[in-house]
Structures are given as structure tokens and as C-alpha cells.
Amino acid sequence: MEGRKIKIALTGNPNVGKTTLFNALTGSRQHVGNWPGVTVEKKSGRVSYKDYDIEVIDLPGTYSLTAYSMDEIVARDFIIEEKPDIVIQVVDASNLERNLYLTTQLMELGSEILIVLNMCDIAEERGDRIYIEKMEELLATPVIRTVASQKKGICDLLDRVIEQKEIQQHHGHEIGYGTEIEDKILEIEKVLAEDETRDTRYPLRWISIRLLEGDSNVREKISKSPVYDRVMQIIDSIDQEEYEAEIADKRYLAINTVFPQMCTRANDKLTKSDMIDRVLTNKYLGIPIFLALMWGAFELTFAFATPFMDMIDLASTWFAEYVSSSLQPAWLASLVGDGIIGGVGAVLVFVPNIFILFFLLSLLEGSGYLARAAFIMDKLMYKIGMHGKSFIPMLMGFGCNVPAIMAARSIEDEKDRLITILVVPFVSCGARLPIYVLFAGTFFGRQAGTVIFGMYVLGIVIAIISAKILRTTVVRGKPAPFIMELPPYRVPTLKTSFIHMWDNGFMYIKKAGTIILVGVVVIWALASFPWGVQYGSENSYVGLLGHAVEPLLKPLGFDWKISVALIFGLVAKEIVVASMGVLYGAGDNSNVLSDRLIADSGMTALTSLSLMAFSLLYMPCVATVGVIRKETGSWKWTLFAIFYGIIVAWITAFTIYKGGVLLGY
Amino acid sequence: MDINGTVEEKPDTNVPMVFSVICGSLYIILGLLQMASGAGRILIGTDFSIPLAGILLVPADLIGAFVLLLIGTVFIYGVMEMRSGIYEGISYAYVGILLALIFAIIYLLVSTGNMLEAYLLKNVEFAGWTPLSDMRPGIYLAILPLFAYIKWKDFFEPISGTNIRMDLK
Numbered sequence: 001m002e003g004r005k006i007k008i009a010l011t012g013n014p015n016v017g018k019t020t021l022f023n024a025l026t027g028s029r030q031h032v033g034n035w036p037g038v039t040v041e042k043k044s045g046r047v048s049y050k051d052y053d054i055e056v057i058d059l060p061g062t063y064s065l066t067a068y069s070m071d072e073i074v075a076r077d078f079i080i081e082e083k084p085d086i087v088i089q090v091v092d093a094s095n096l097e098r099n100l101y102l103t104t105q106l107m108e109l110g111s112e113i114l115i116v117l118n119m120c121d122i123a124e125e126r127g128d129r130i131y132i133e134k135m136e137e138l139l140a141t142p143v144i145r146t147v148a149s150q151k152k153g154i155c156d157l158l159d160r161v162i163e164q165k166e167i168q169q170h171h172g173h174e175i176g177y178g179t180e181i182e183d184k185i186l187e188i189e190k191v192l193a194e195d196e197t198r199d200t201r202y203p204l205r206w207i208s209i210r211l212l213e214g215d216s217n218v219r220e221k222i223s224k225s226p227v228y229d230r231v232m233q234i235i236d237s238i239d240q241e242e243y244e245a246e247i248a249d250k251r252y253l254a255i256n257t258v259f260p261q262m263c264t265r266a267n268d269k270l271t272k273s274d275m276i277d278r279v280l281t282n283k284y285l286g287i288p289i290f291l292a293l294m295w296g297a298f299e300l301t302f303a304f305a306t307p308f309m310d311m312i313d314l315a316s317t318w319f320a321e322y323v324s325s326s327l328q329p330a331w332l333a334s335l336v337g338d339g340i341i342g343g344v345g346a347v348l349v350f351v352p353n354i355f356i357l358f359f360l361l362s363l364l365e366g367s368g369y370l371a372r373a374a375f376i377m378d379k380l381m382y383k384i385g386m387h388g389k390s391f392i393p394m395l396m397g398f399g400c401n402v403p404a405i406m407a408a409r410s411i412e413d414e415k416d417r418l419i420t421i422l423v424v425p426f427v428s429c430g431a432r433l434p435i436y437v438l439f440a441g442t443f444f445g446r447q448a449g450t451v452i453f454g455m456y457v458l459g460i461v462i463a464i465i466s467a468k469i470l471r472t473t474v475v476r477g478k479p480a481p482f483i484m485e486l487p488p489y490r491v492p493t494l495k496t497s498f499i500h501m502w503d504n505g506f507m508y509i510k511k512a513g514t515i516i517l518v519g520v521v522v523i524w525a526l527a528s529f530p531w532g533v534q535y536g537s538e539n540s541y542v543g544l545l546g547h548a549v550e551p552l553l554k555p556l557g558f559d560w561k562i563s564v565a566l567i568f569g570l571v572a573k574e575i576v577v578a579s580m581g582v583l584y585g586a587g588d589n590s591n592v593l594s595d596r597l598i599a600d601s602g603m604t605a606l607t608s609l610s611l612m613a614f615s616l617l618y619m620p621c622v623a624t625v626g627v628i629r630k631e632t633g634s635w636k637w638t639l640f641a642i643f644y645g646i647i648v649a650w651i652t653a654f655t656i657y658k659g660g661v662l663l664g665y
Numbered sequence: 666m667d668i669n670g671t672v673e674e675k676p677d678t679n680v681p682m683v684f685s686v687i688c689g690s691l692y693i694i695l696g697l698l699q700m701a702s703g704a705g706r707i708l709i710g711t712d713f714s715i716p717l718a719g720i721l722l723v724p725a726d727l728i729g730a731f732v733l734l735l736i737g738t739v740f741i742y743g744v745m746e747m748r749s750g751i752y753e754g755i756s757y758a759y760v761g762i763l764l765a766l767i768f769a770i771i772y773l774l775v776s777t778g779n780m781l782e783a784y785l786l787k788n789v790e791f792a793g794w795t796p797l798s799d800m801r802p803g804i805y806l807a808i809l810p811l812f813a814y815i816k817w818k819d820f821f822e823p824i825s826g827t828n829i830r831m832d833l834k
Contacts, residue, residue, distance in 0.1 A: 307781035
């Protein structure tokens with residue numbers, strides 16, 4: 001069945017619906033969002049169709065095949081080095097002209113291209129008309145119409161993929177760049193051809209053009225070639241900026257020549273998207289509206305979830321009582337009751353909050369509003385030394401810091417990217433939410449939603465201040481200019497939002513059953529030994545550990561129990577709550593835990609505020625540390641992120657606690 | 666509804682302008698009242714109350730006051746643009762309506778949660794809770810934008826293939 005295999009790659013501009021098409025083709029549930037840069041790593045899936053085993057690879061979105069950002073390099077290297085049978089360029093039909101720039105570059109790569117016109121519904125609603133047959137004729141490339149979100153046109157697309165693979169009729173495409181540039185291309189091609197050891201996967205004409213455009217990645221690829229110096233002599237003899245501009249001009253000229261023949265655009269109209277943007281991106285109203293909407297989201301996350309939390313509480317209390325009374329010997333009942341159910345249950349009770357938060361974030365993302373949030377924050381971000389694009393990873397951090405740090409790959413400038421990676425851990429992720437819900441709910445009553453919102457704002461403020469400090473000290477320089485495409489507003493589909501909610505919420509439940517379970521068993525063991533001590537007392541191992549760390553955290557208002565919870569929270573932030581459940585012997589009942597926290601003379605509203613701030617800012621979880629190491633490629637920056645976070649957390653918590661004491665709270 | 670506008674001749678914005686003046690003023694007045702209640706509670710103490718605030722079901726909630734003032738400002742901003750002859754000022758009326766509805770939905774969902782606590786789970790903290798306990802300006806003021814949204818839904822739709830818009834009647 002070797003001949004029945006087809007490998008296809010999905011490429012295209014950011015936010016044109018590649019992942020939606022990937023999901024429609026493969027039945028996957030990869031995350032899609034209505035803003036550029038959701039996919040930062042290539043993803044692979046399979047589909048069986050008419051006896052063909054088709055491997056589909058979803059590549060990060062790129063506007064061109066230059067090497068300005070990591071995701072562009074990922075996409076380009078895959079197309080060249082893996083040589084997929086067919087490269088499917090997903091094109092936003094409502095933005096056809098701009099999408100064709102990438103088409104010209106794909107053609108130069110010599111790839112077998114198939115164009116998928118996606119989002120035709122939006123283009124047609126606007127009144128645009130695209131003449132598909134004419135487009136196929138002018139581009140000498142098959143063109144298929146799809147609405148991937150509704151799975152329309154998928155079978156047609158697969159049929160054309162098979163057809164293309166079978167006929168293996170390759171059309172060469174070339175754009176003429178004018179006599180002067182063409183002469184230089186030929187000259188470089190001739191020199192490169194003399195190197196018999198060269199990588200033949202790269203077309204010579206393409207390499208030559210890229211070198212004339214000043215592509216440092218391609219230059220590096222040929223740096224070991226024996227003809228490198230001669231090639232560089234040619235490159236050094238030209239005005240590279242002028243050539244780069246001229247090459248881009250010629251590509252646009254080619255597009256402008258064919259575009260009017262394949263598409264007629266409707267007159268510009270004031271669309272709903274325009275109307276909404278006029279207000280939401282208003283320089284005075286944009287930021288207040290953003291803050292109000294985020295507050296609304298967190299108010300709902302807390303208040304609407306409370307009865308569901310209570311329902312879980314009731315059910316699990318019954319379960320804990322049943323299990324504890326049925327188990328013998330006593331140590332096993334303690335392990336299950338105080339340890340496992342007490343710890344894991346204390347975390348599981350917050351599942352409704354997590355689900356609601358992810359659902360709301362998905363609605364905001366799917367509507368296209370998060371892209372606007374980055375836009376309205378750009379001016380402020382630039383002033384403090386951050387790239388406007390950095391705000392998107394920061395907003396993604398509300399869900400989980402790990403993908404948020406990876407999303408920084410779409411930032412072209414290395415310094416901008418590094419600063420973003422270092423400050424994203426300050427953004428409050430879903431794992432920290434249970435800590436806020438527990439303490440804000442216990443000590444702030446009806447104002448809990450506002451306190452939780454305040455914690456999220458604090459995270460963003462600290463991230464922004466840190467960026468300013470980093471930009472003026474260790475990562476000096478000015479942020480690169482910000483250009484971002486604003487996607488049209490869309491009504492987010494409930495299905496997509498529920499899938500997003502379920503996937504992330506389930507990850508939280510899974511974590512409760514794995515890493516948190518292990519954590520609470522360890523804490524239970526430390527709280528139970530040496531044998532014979534009172535469970536969780538100061539004489540137990542956990543008490544000794546807490547007392548050892550307590551002097552460092554005492555100035556923040558924390559006792560030994562909180563110190564222990566914070567130590568275990570280094571593994572995963574949820575363990576802070578799980579530890580409190582175990583150490584306070586509250587079982588899985590969050591109401592009991594709340595009552596015991598109130599009864600604890602060491603715990604006050606002020607201490608809880610200081611604790612929430614410290615939990616928000618101190619060292620990110622192990623998974624985040626791992627991804628910082630991977631993305632920076634440096635232990636130095638990873639250790640910097642860890643210690644910087646701890647210091648910032650200590651100073652902030654100290655300021656809150658001592659400030660509150662001075663004010664008489 | 667009549668079609669009476671063209672590219673050159675933009676439709677009349679008098680009706681959305683009057684609507685925005687009314688809505689904007691109501692939101693701002695009640696927002697200020699709510700702000701005064703919230704600030705008074707913090708500065709003077711829990712005994713502080715404004716008589717009118719009780720009648721109008723205005724809670725002492727500063728963030729809620731900020732939301733009301735924001736929605737009111739969006740409406741008034743649109744009035745200023747429409748008065749200057751900028752047709753696109755109707756965008757503020759449209760977004761003002763949407764924001765009013767979004768926040769009313771948020772408050773209603775919060776109230777639904779409280780209702781579950783009071784009637785289903787019989788939580789003692791919610792003893793004596795009635796639907797009126799959670800009634801606030803953010804909910805009842807949204808009735809006007811809700812009617813406007815239902816009646817003018819098509820007003821904000823561009824007509825396919827032309828630049829002609831529906832006018833309000």
C-alpha cells in the first residue's frame with residue numbers, strides 16, 4: 001500500500017482557518033482561535049479516504065517565506081526539507097489579494113500547490129465575487145472552495161488532492177524580476193551549481209532570490225559550501241535593501257496584474273466589524289472597555305460557579321464519609337480520607353470555575369476580541385518597552401502559561417521575544433484560580449469576584465513593570481514596530497467554545513488524578529511521620545519542613561502551614577490548595593476548609609491577600625520552567641526567571657502585608 | 666422601514682441620537698449614584714445610605730458603577746460624533762447596546778447562581794434571598810437597549826451589494 005500514501009501540508013497566512021481545515025480533514029480537535037499565531041508548532045493528523053492514507057500536517061501561519069520569525073522558519077523548512085506531495089495553501093477569500101503574496105513564494109519553491117479558498121461565506125456576504133476557473137487558469141493551480149468551519153467542500157478537496165497526486169503534472173511558476181535582478185539570479189545560480197555537495201532539496205533559483213533578499217537563514221545554510229565566498233562577493237556587490245524592495249514590488253506587480261481578472265470586490269461598506277472596532281479600539285474607551293469585560297468574565301467565573309462548587313462539595317463529602325468509615329486499618333483510612341480525598345478533592349471542587357473561565361476565554365478569543373486587546377494595549381506596551389504582539393501571549397497566559405510562552409514564537413525580534421517569555425509567568429493561569437477562589441471566597445465574601453479580578457490585573461501590571469525594568473537593564477533596546485492583522489469579528493460557535501472548555505478543563509482534572517495525587521500522598525506521608533506524632537502537627541516532618549522555611553516567609557504574614565503549601569506549589573500551583581486541604585484536615589469539603597481558615601488566628605483577610613499575590617508571582621510551575629528552558633535555550637535565563645519571580649513575589653507580598661498592617665488592617 | 670439612503674446621502678441619525686442621549690444619561694446618572702453609594706460606604710461606613718439609591722435598587726458597588734458610567738460614556742460619545750455630522754457615530758449606539766446587554770446577562774447569570782444557592786441548595790448565607798435582592802441598574806436599564814436591539818437589528822446590517830442602509834422609523 002506504499003503508493004497509496006499521500007503527505008499534504010497546510011500552509012497559509014495566519015488566521016485563515018488552517019487549523020479549522022485540519023480539524024475538518026482529520027477529525028482532530030486542535031485549538032483554533034480568531035487571531036493570528038494560534039499554531040506555533042506543526043501538527044500532524046491522518047485521514048483515510050478512498051483507499052488513500054493521507055497524512056495532513058498543519059503548519060504555523062506565515063505571511064511570507066522569509067525567515068523573520070521562528071514560525072516562518074518552521075513552515076519553510078518543512079515544505080523544503082520534508083517535501084510533502086502537495087502543499088495546500090489555505091487562502092482567506094475575503095483577503096485574497098494579500099494572501100497571494102505567499103502564493104508567489106510557494107510557487108518559487110517549486111512545490112505542488114493546491115489553493116483552498118476558505119471563508120468564502122464572509123467574502124460573499126460582503127459582496128465580493130471570485131472567479132474560480134479564471135483563478136485556476138491564471139495561477140495554473142487547482143483551486144477549491146471550502147467553508148471549513150461548516151465542513152463544506154472537504155470531500156471535493158480530498159478528491160482534488162488524490163487527482164493531483166495521481167496526475168503528477170507539475171507546473172513551473174516563475175515571476176520575472178527584471179533584467180538586472182534576473183542577471184544576478186543567474187550568476188548566483190551558476191556559482192551554486194558548481195557545488196556538487198549542495199542540498200538538492202533547495203531549488204537554486206529560490207536560494208539565489210532569497211540571498212538577494214538578504215535571508216540570513218539561507219546564508220547560514222550555504223555557509224559551509226566551497227562556493228560561499230564567491231556567492232557572497234556577488235551579494236556584497238549589490239544594494240541589498242534596494243533589491244529586496246524591488247523583488248517585493250515585482251511580486252505585487254504580478255499579483256496586481258492577475259487579481260482584477262479573478263476577483264471583483266464590493267464597494268467598501270461600514271460593516272458590523274468596522275462599527276465595533278470604531279468603539280472597542282477607541283483610544284479613550286478601548287482600555288476601560290477591555291478592563292470592564294475582563295472583570296465581567298471573572299465575576300462570572302466566581303459567582304456563577306459557586307452553586308456548582310457546593311454541589312460537588314456535597315457529593316464528595318458524602319463519598320469521603322462513606323470511604324473513610326468503610327476502610328480499615330486506621331492509617332489507610334487516614335491516607336484515603338485526609339490525604340487523597342482531602343487533597344485531590346480540595347482541587348476538584350474548583351472544576352466549575354476552571355470550566356467557566358476557559359469557556360469565557362474561548363468566547364473572547366473566538367470573537368476576535370483578544371486580537372483587539374493587543375491592538376489597544378500596543379501604545380502602552382511600546383512606551384514600557386514591550387512589543388504590542390506580546391500582549392497576546394500574555395492574554396493566553398490566563399489559560400496556561402506553557403502555550404502562552406510558546407506563542408511568543410510569533411514575535412520576530414529576539415529581544416522582544418525573550419522579554420515576553422520572562423514576563424508571561426506573572427500572568428495568572430487557570431491553576432492559580434483555585435487559590436484565589438478559596439481565599440477570596442473565604443475572606444472577601446461578595447467582593448470575591450472583584451478581588452480575583454484584581455489578582456489578574458496585578459499579574460498584568462507586574463508583567464508590564466518587569467518588562468520595563470528588563471528593557472532598561474538586562475535586555476536593552478527598543479521594541480520592534482508592531483503590525484498585526486485584525487481578524488473580522490465572528491460569533492463564536494458554542495461547539496468550539498465547549499470543546500476548548502472541555503479540553504482545558506479535562507487537563508485540570510487529569511492533573512488532579514496524577515501530579516496532584518502524588519503531591520498530596522507525599523504531603524500526607526510527611527504529615528503522618530515520624531510514626532506516632534499527631535497528624536499534621538508541628539512535630540511531623542511537614543511541620544519541621546514548614547518551620548525551616550517559615551523565617552523567610554514570616555515577614556509576609558505566613559505561618560509554617562502556608563510555607564509548606566507554597567513549597568509544594570512549586571510543582572503545580574493547584575497543590576497549594578490541595579496542601580491546605582490536607583494540612584487543615586478539612587477533607588474535600590471546601591466549606592469546612594474555609595471555616596478552619598477563618599478559625600486560624602494566623603489567617604486574616606490581609607494574610608490571604610498577601611498569600612494570593614505571592615502565589616501569583618513566585619516561581620512558575622515545573623512545566624512552565626521546562627518550556628522557558630526550551631524556548632530560551634538557556635539555563636541562565638531559566639534560572640533568572642525563577643529567582644526574579646521569587647524576589648518580585650516576596651517584595652509584592654511584603655508590601656501588601658506590611659502596608660496593610662500600617663494602615664491598620 | 667424604508668430604504669432612503671445612499672453612499673453620498675447618509676441616513677438620518679436623529680433617532681439613534683435621541684436614543685443615545687436618553688440611554689447615556691440614565692446610565693451616567695445611575696452610575697454616579699452607585700459610585701456615591703460605594704464611596705460613601707467606604708469613607709463613612711456601612712451605615713451610609715442615599716435614600717434614592719434604595720428606591721432605585723442601587724447597590725454600593727464601585728466596579729458596577731464604573732461599568733454603568735462606561736456604558737453611558739459610550740452612548741454619549743456617539744451622540745457627540747453624530748451631532749458633528751459623523752454618520753459612523755451610530756457605531757457607539759450599537760456597541761453601547763451590546764455592552765448594556767452583555768453586562769445585563771452577566772448580572773442575570775450571577776443572580777441565577779444565587780437563586781440556586783437559595784432555593785436548591787438552601788445555603789444559609791442566602792436565607793431570605795429573593796430575585797429582587799440582586800436587581801440592580803445594570804439589569805433594569807438594559808430593557809431599553811434590549812428593545813432597541815430587537816427593533817433596530819437590521820439597521821446595523823449593511824445591505825449586500827450596495828451602500829444603502831435601512832433607516833429607522
